[in-house]
Amino acid sequence: MSEIVNILLAVLYLLVFPGFLFLFFYGLFCEYFDRKLYARMQNRVGPPLFQPFADFVKLLAKEDIIPEKADKGMFSIVPLFAFAGVLTAILYIPIWRTDAVLSFEGDLVVVLFLLTIPSFALFFAGWHSTNLFSQIGAVRTVTQLFGYEIPFFFACLAPALIMGTWSISGILSQTVIRPEVLILLILAFIIAVISLQAKLERVPFDAPEAETEIAGGSLVEYTGRRLAIFRLMFNIKMVICAALITALFLGGPVLFPAVPGPEFIGYLLGFVVFLLKTLFVVFLLTMMRTVFARVRIDQLLKFCYGWLIPLSIVQFLLLILVRSMGWFA
């Protein structure tokens, strides 16, 4: 009996909450939120609430074209592959309380790994489209990956270092015990948000898909439902990355100070706090997109190696110093 319940629960987690269904709607909402803010900051109207959903449905109905010279298998499987990758990651991220659905020592690394899958998927998608622009985009995707991934890893591992655990849920429970440590992580938070922008390939780091340069990069040949899946994947990736950053640097669904009361109210409150915090991260990302111009791919690499990586090393040294001196313990 309890086994069946467990299985049902797992299916529920994966497909409904916090899995596919929740991410689907929240991802679309985040796209709306991003676009609306972007528009408002540009003194425009912006899309109505259901625009992203309408776009998604419209794309599903569109004709599906595979280029004659493309590798058909790769071309069709890659979007699903990327999609599955990001979906899995949510299970390890705490959403309504301090522990996630699944967790084990080292799940932080798994999540970071799962979040790189979309970039590789983009590379394969672009490369196997055999279009010149998409191939240039694919090469840029990978080039960019080497730029942002190192500072992003460093920044995300910083909380693990100071909290002494490699599990996201563990980090979060430690945060509840000693929230003052988060002050030490401000630098890591900034680095994480900046490299996240590069990871999500948004202005100013959108060279791999730069519309005015290479006509959309890797996805230039994608149409119809495959493009819809890719776009949904990007939205969900944004949500998950924002959730990860929330969990690592902003205390996830925890509200300081904790409110006494029955458990489920705590969960509900935690969920609302989680939503607000992720929206705050999305707001930061939108802000960056609004006020900057696109940098070239070489400038991005220079920026990553010249600024972000040294800064994240500085952050690491600081944390090691703090730990060895036993402060904030």
Next chain:
Amino acid sequence: MVRTIGSMFPEAFRHLWKKRATVLYPFEKLELTYRYRGKLEFFDERCKGCKVCEEDCPSFAMEIKDEGKEQDGKTKFRRIYHTDRCLFCGQCAESCMSESIILTKEFELAESDKEKFTIESTYSTEIIAKEREVKEDG
């Protein structure tokens, strides 16, 4: 050289609480100036049949056809005006000495039926010799 980063931030942030600049066109409309050159309106009773408007029209949008004499000695004219060809330059209104062409503010002229682009009218008037004058818009 001075370098700043994100210098557009204050401006962009400020506009989060400002009214949009966009005009939601079919629901809101901007006010046009009185000098706007839109669809033409004709006062055929003033026309003298000099055909200058036809002659000066750069896009063959105006046709004045001579339809022969009437009993009372006046000449019958048919005016054919093609809104689809007209480029709303207003040269005809300017050249017309009898002020029988007026520019209105009407600009929503899309139609799905091609016939509707042709506006015809017939009238009779006394022909007088061509003469021109220079007008100024006041």
Next chain:
Amino acid sequence: MPKVTIPVGPQHPALKEPINFMVSVDGETIVDADMNLAYSHRGIEKLAESKTYLQNIYLVERICGICSHTHTTCFVQGVEELMGIEVPERGLYIRTLVAELERIHSHLLWTGVAGHEIGFDTLFMYTWRDRELALDLLEMITGNRVNYGINTIGGVRRNIKAGMKDQILKHIGKLEERVQYYTDMATTESTVLLRAEGVGHLPENEARKFCAVGPTARASNIPTDVRKEDPYAAYEELDFELITSDSCDILGRLIVRMQEMVESCKMARQLIENLPSGPIRAPMSREVPAGEVVSRYEAPRGECLYYVKSNGTFYPERLKVRASTYANWPAVVYSLKGYYIADIPLIIAAIDPCMSCTSRVAILDTKDGNERKVLDMDYLRTYGIKWYKEHGRGVRRR
């Protein structure tokens, strides 16, 4: 990646106009570039020969939507010279005012497009919003936002009424403020500087060699401006500076355009304040005495040149248009080399290209042995029907 040739245009999101660049790249670096023009030959020069001078004003006005006043002024100036008409002072002042407002709106438009090319859409939205200020003024003065239709042979068609002056001065004040803001913002913002500084370098001697015109030349430190060299309309009485920059790159072109807008605002103020009274147009006849004339005009993009030949009838015998963008293309091809793929849109956009400025001829090479024929509309229609009968309606699926 090996050396490849990528096509930029005639359908490319960066250049929404019919032009094609074949750019050979080695990795991300451009090693060679070639250009194909004349995708849209509109036959305007030939058409002009079958229209009267008065009708031609409206024809040349439609050569370009952004600098429509450029083309009409350049044309009527030539015709007025042929006819020996003295245009009244007030007419010249109004003409100049419209020209300067047009320059402001064109440069603001360019700033937005350049911002869009480097992914800075916020700049794009804001400049285009503020460009409305200039367009509102143009609408108030002339009646329309784009094809003003204000010029006529012998003067201008619409007068400036006393009540308009305050409105114009108010808008000019706002424009000055906004232009100043964009200048400060765009020339200090690091991400813009990263993309603009040192990119698309066009040294002075090369710019001279390629006969670059307008802001492109002025940004390469060549002090050329028809308004100064050969003053037309009311420019002789105006006090303004010729802006140049010695940085020879895209940043220089940005700065030159920005400061030119400031100068234009200044000029517009002077024009309004010293507007002479009197008639706005001189009487004219429709017949133009035989002769030929070359008329020059400083368009927002550079020098515009008209050649009009009259044979003493109502119709011109020949009308030749050399619009400004055409003169700047060779400079673009030169300045592309050695930069990155990412710089292509910006370098091309930096001359403020206008494809309708370029295509005046279509050359058919009949010597290569291939047969050529003209396909008329009826032929194309029957061909289309036949094709769809054979191939079916839908796009081929696989």
